Amino acid sequence: MLDYIQNNWLEWFGVLTGLLYIFLEIRQRTSMWVIGFFSSFVFVIVFFKSKLYADMVLNIYYVTMSVYGFWLWKKNGNEAEPIDRKDEITYQNLGLWLGAILLLISTVLYLGIASVLHHYTDSPVPYSDAFPTALSLIATWLLAKKYLEQWLVWIVVNVFSIGLFTYRGLYPTAFLFLVYGILSVVGYLKWKADYKPIMTNVNE
Numbered sequence: 001m002l003d004y005i006q007n008n009w010l011e012w013f014g015v016l017t018g019l020l021y022i023f024l025e026i027r028q029r030t031s032m033w034v035i036g037f038f039s040s041f042v043f044v045i046v047f048f049k050s051k052l053y054a055d056m057v058l059n060i061y062y063v064t065m066s067v068y069g070f071w072l073w074k075k076n077g078n079e080a081e082p083i084d085r086k087d088e089i090t091y092q093n094l095g096l097w098l099g100a101i102l103l104l105i106s107t108v109l110y111l112g113i114a115s116v117l118h119h120y121t122d123s124p125v126p127y128s129d130a131f132p133t134a135l136s137l138i139a140t141w142l143l144a145k146k147y148l149e150q151w152l153v154w155i156v157v158n159v160f161s162i163g164l165f166t167y168r169g170l171y172p173t174a175f176l177f178l179v180y181g182i183l184s185v186v187g188y189l190k191w192k193a194d195y196k197p198i199m200t201n202v203n204e
Contacts, residue, residue, distance in 0.1 A: 008172065014042035015176040022180055025143070026187040028195070033070035037063055043173075050168050053121050054113050054133040061137060069144045090198050091191055094142070094149040102138050110134035128164050132157045148197070151188035158184055 017039035024032035040062035047056040094102075110130050117126030135157045142150035158181035165174040 010042055011046050011170065011172050014039050014046055015172045017042070018176050019179060022183050022187070026183060026190055028191075030070060030073045033066045033073065036069075037066035040066060046170070046173070050170060051121075051123055052125070052129050052164075052168060053123050054117055054126075054129040058133045058136050062140065065140050065144060072144055090196050091146045091148045092198050094147050099149070102142075106134050106138045109137060125164065125167070128160075128167075132161050132164065148188065148191055151184050151191065154184040155181060155188075 017035050021032050021035045021039055024035060040059040043059040044056055044063070047053070047059060110133075113133055114127045114130035117123045117130055123129055135153055139150050139153040139157060142153065158177045161177040162174050162181065165171075165177060
């Protein structure tokens with residue numbers, strides 16, 4: 001076991017920082033973006049070595065979004081602390097119109113990513129790699145904008161990714177996404193219970 005960890009220390013580092021990231025995300029701490037930056041940077045390397053090129057590019061996107069999310073949350077004062085101020089912390093609900101637009105965008109992204117992987121890379125799983133990547137792009141934007149439904153998208157991504165990473169032999173990462181899946185449910189319930197929604201038109 002020790003030899004396995006030593007031979008895969010970079011992946012384990014990504015797993016540990018990834019667990020810390022989602023813990024901070026549930027608590028709406030701005031520091032999550034800093035931890036997410038380092039975790040994503042590590043997984044760029046891990047996924048490149050495993051020929052999961054869509055996930056590699058996705059983590060490059062995560063690195064960029066970590067900077068954007070940190071700036072946006074700091075600018076808007078979105079950190080949920082101290083605890084006695086949590087009633088002032090808000091989230092948005094995704095309206096039907098925006099939801100339909102994002103569904104269309106995610107479909108286009110999936111088809112485009114899968115086509116590129118299939119025709120221009122040596123990826124052994126182009127279509128499986130493209131699916132969680134497309135949804136993750138949408139979910140990350142929803143997170144930066146603090147939409148509650150980002151958690152539901154992450155649940156789908158995490159459950160699918162468990163099988164993908166297990167198939168590619170990335171067992172620590174598969175475990176990470178199992179934890180992500182569980183904590184995504186916890187995050188959804190916590191946000192809904194502890195924070196206040198911004199009242200918007202349901203059709204927006």
